[in-house]
Amino acid sequence: MQIQLLQFICATLFAFSNAEVFFKEQFLDGDAWRSRWVNSEHKSDYGEFKLTAGSFYGDAEKDKGLQTSQDARFYAASARFEPFSNEGKPLVIQFTVKHEQKIDCGGGYVKVFPADLEQTQMHGESQYYVMFGPDICGYSTKKVHVIFNYKGKNHLIKKEIKCKDDELTHLYTLILNSDQTYEVKIDNEQVESGSLEEDWDFLPAKKIKDPEAKKPEDWDDRAKIDDETDSKPEDWDQPENIPDPDAKKPEDWDEEMDGEWEPAVIPNPDYKGEWKPKQIENPNYKGTWVHPEIDNPEYSPDAQIYKFDNIGVIGLDLWQVKSGTIFDNFLITDDVKEAEEFGNETWGATKAPEKKMKEEQEEAKRKEDEEKNKEQNTEADDEEGEGDDEDDDEEEEDAPEEDADDDEALPKDEL
Secondary structure (H helix, E strand, O other), X not given: OHHHHXXXXXXXXXXXXXXXXXXXXXXXXXXXXHHOEEEOOOOOXXXXXXXXXXXXXXXXXXXXXXXXXXXXXXXXXXXXXXEEOOOOOOEEEEEEEEEOOOXXXXXXXXXXXXXXXXXHHOOOOOOOOEEEEEEEEOOOEEEEEEEEEEOOEEEEOOOOOEOOOOOOEEEEEEEEOOOOEEEEEEOOEEEEEEEHHHHXXXXXXXXXXXXXXXXXXXXXXXOEEEOOOOOOOOOOOOOOEEEOOOOOOOOOOOHHHHOOOOOOEEEOOOOOOOOOOOEEEOOOOOOOOOXXXXXXXXOOOOOOOOOOOOEEEEEEEEEEOOOOEEEEEEEEEOXXXXXHHHHHHOHHHHHHHHHHHHHHHHHHHHHHHHHHHHHHHHHHHHHHHHHHHHXXXXXXXXXXXXXXXHHHHOOHHHO
16 A cells, blocks of 8 residues: 555656646746747738737736737737647646727637747748637637647537637636547636547548448338328318408499409318328338448547647737737646646736726726716706896897886876
């Protein structure tokens, strides 16, 4: 028992000692990020990234990241790291995304490329290993992309994984294991998992329908059949509509001018619809015929679908209609625990104060709008009141001087 415990401890320590972080980017050194990130020159009108924590944040310095700054633009920038292979170990890709502009249509994903990528020529058709992260466009597209390149072809996951579509920062994590399984996390909570072979169409199907098999001609798959002894009643056939017996030709109806008068039609209460014989159990029913399957001769298992030999570049290659997304806290490692802890130390530490700051800003804006509305209503009432006073003054000026006229009409002894 003690020997087994010692072996477990040694194995655990060995695993931790071999854990490696291949890339980490938090943008904590100001403009020095420009020396690590390369803008593509494939097009002349790529959008510009800027370093900022945005309009609300949990920590003014720690929450600084690359923000898209121009509307309706493609963006293309990448960073290089020491090349490695994920053979025999996990590959963990993690980063944070904040769509503080309330994105309507645009990408929030990253791409991981082979080390031989020419960064200044990176573009939408550049071959990548992995594409992962949120993508939003209107109400119909709000998903997390998980795309792997296998033998030169990009394969999309067959499952639908919903992404976050609010304005707060969220943590996205992809774990690709050497046993051909995967896991997707959002905010350090699992939202999807499974196997590569089942959830992508990397390989042909293991089984196919036997091309030699055919349903026997005498196979009866009708569970119910018509009762041959049943017959249609003699009075069944009735018209669907009949002339209205209460209709009368108008007295002023002129057949020469109006044509032949016909009464309106009404639904026939005796109409029974199309007659069908009653159904009975089919004594020859054999059930649903199932096409036999055979092993697919084109199928060949591959235990290395997960493996990428020359990982060396991470990039942001995306389109945005409305700019404002902030990317931060990039991490590529072979240690799942390290990624979880890093996520808690970064996103986990600033998510609550970020939300609080946003709510305070929204409350302040709400109060400001209320005050503006009150001021506008007060000004409108004052203007209406001034208009009433002017009308009263005009009426007084136009009124006749009745007292003076009355004095002149009185006799002198009454003055």
